[in-house]
Amino acid sequence: xxxxxFDLIRTYFSHATGNRGDVLxxxxxxxxxxxxxxxRCLAISIDTLVEGRHFLPEVDPAALGHKALAVNLxxxxxxxxxxxWVTLAITLPxxxxxxxxxxxxxxxxxxxxxxxxxxxxxxxxxxxxxxVQVHGFVDxxxxxxxxxxxxxxxxxxxxxxxxxxxxxxxLRDNAAHxxxxxxxxxxLDRPTPRxxxxxxxxxxxxxxxxxxxxxxxxxxxxxxxxxxxxxxxLSRLPVxxxxxxxxxxxxxHFALAGGDxxxxxxxxxxDQVDAVLAACGAAGEPVQEIGSLVDEEGIALVYPDxxxxxxxxxxxxxxxx
Ligand code: ADP
Ligand code: MG
Numbered sequence: 001x002x003x004x005x006f007d008l009i010r011t012y013f014s015h016a017t018g019n020r021g022d023v024l025x026x027x028x029x030x031x032x033x034x035x036x037x038x039x040r041c042l043a044i045s046i047d048t049l050v051e052g053r054h055f056l057p058e059v060d061p062a063a064l065g066h067k068a069l070a071v072n073l074x075x076x077x078x079x080x081x082x083x084x085w086v087t088l089a090i091t092l093p094x095x096x097x098x099x100x101x102x103x104x105x106x107x108x109x110x111x112x113x114x115x116x117x118x119x120x121x122x123x124x125x126x127x128x129x130x131x132v133q134v135h136g137f138v139d140x141x142x143x144x145x146x147x148x149x150x151x152x153x154x155x156x157x158x159x160x161x162x163x164x165x166x167x168x169x170x171l172r173d174n175a176a177h178x179x180x181x182x183x184x185x186x187x188l189d190r191p192t193p194r195x196x197x198x199x200x201x202x203x204x205x206x207x208x209x210x211x212x213x214x215x216x217x218x219x220x221x222x223x224x225x226x227x228x229x230x231x232x233x234l235s236r237l238p239v240x241x242x243x244x245x246x247x248x249x250x251x252x253h254f255a256l257a258g259g260d261x262x263x264x265x266x267x268x269x270x271d272q273v274d275a276v277l278a279a280c281g282a283a284g285e286p287v288q289e290i291g292s293l294v295d296e297e298g299i300a301l302v303y304p305d306x307x308x309x310x311x312x313x314x315x316x317x318x319x320x321x
Contacts, residue, residue: 027118073116080208083116092128144207150226154268158288160263162255168260234302
């Protein structure tokens with residue numbers, strides 16, 4: 001690298017984001033010094049994106065910067081936590097200044113939107129890989145766990161599901177163009193972490209998870225952690241027109257097992273449903289009821305023709321052969 005590691009950090013990362021009052025010492029020393037608020041606990045999550053595994057080599061670097069942070073903010077959202085600080089470990093094959101500037105811009109724009117400060121990280125040379133760790137705050141009594149679901153809870157999901165998976169399929173088929181595809185592609189490249197929704201749900205929903213591996217797989221996580229089953233009414237799934245067309249052809253894979261949605265899937269006690277829907281409406285966060293948690297084990301899918309099946313397409317599993 002003609003850039004020294006130090007130059008690189010100073011040029012691209014030291015001033016990438018704004019300053020928060022609770023950061024006593026940010027980038028530049030051996031550690032960051034941070035001042036967490038009294039009475040709330042730290043919520044911490046980390047995710048790695050590896051080229052070829054999580055993104056295609058030709059991906060727009062600004063979109064990648066956005067997504068690397070978005071997938072982490074989505075985990076905070078799923079706990080009902082308020083984002084605060086982030087660290088970034090990046091491994092770069094070369095220093096491509098145009099690429100790096102775009103990556104940092106994409107990252108920084110989303111960070112600014114959530115008042116998140118980049119407080120440290122690590123920069124190394126090697127195959128392209130990006131690891132982001134976020135730190136947020138949540139009242140432990142209000143945090144949204146996977147394990148809080150109860151039989152009788154009603155089940156909801158935010159936004160729409162299946163778009164990112166359909167976009168990826170079309171990219172692989174080399175057929176991604178047109179306006180509809182631009183919307184789908186944005187869902188794959190620039191997912192929206194549902195941070196505001198998570199904070200609305202904190203203390204109100206019984207269980208929550210963000211949909212990263214596909215609706216069915218992530219619902220299974222809630223069911224297993226909560227010791228319940230679920231019944232999902234497929235005719236109620238919120239889907240875009242493109243995904244609806246796939247479902248109409250009998251291909252439910254995108255909506256149920258596609259992954260990369262970064263929507264929130266959550267369960268609400270029957271007596272809380274009206275309050276939750278009112279709060280989501282007031283916050284401008286669209287959510288859709290899709291079924292319920294039940295005391296019979298497993299996930300029952302109710303197809304639009306009334307057929308009920310417990311056979312579920314698998315979500316994405318990196319270790320599946
Ligand atoms: P050390 O050798 O003590 O680990 P480094 O030289 O790796 O320190 O990093 C120097 C400073 O720059 C540290 O504060 C570190 O957190 C920060 N830093 C390094 N890489 C990044 C990055 N990609 N993003 C944000 N901060 C970074
Ligand atoms: Mg270091």
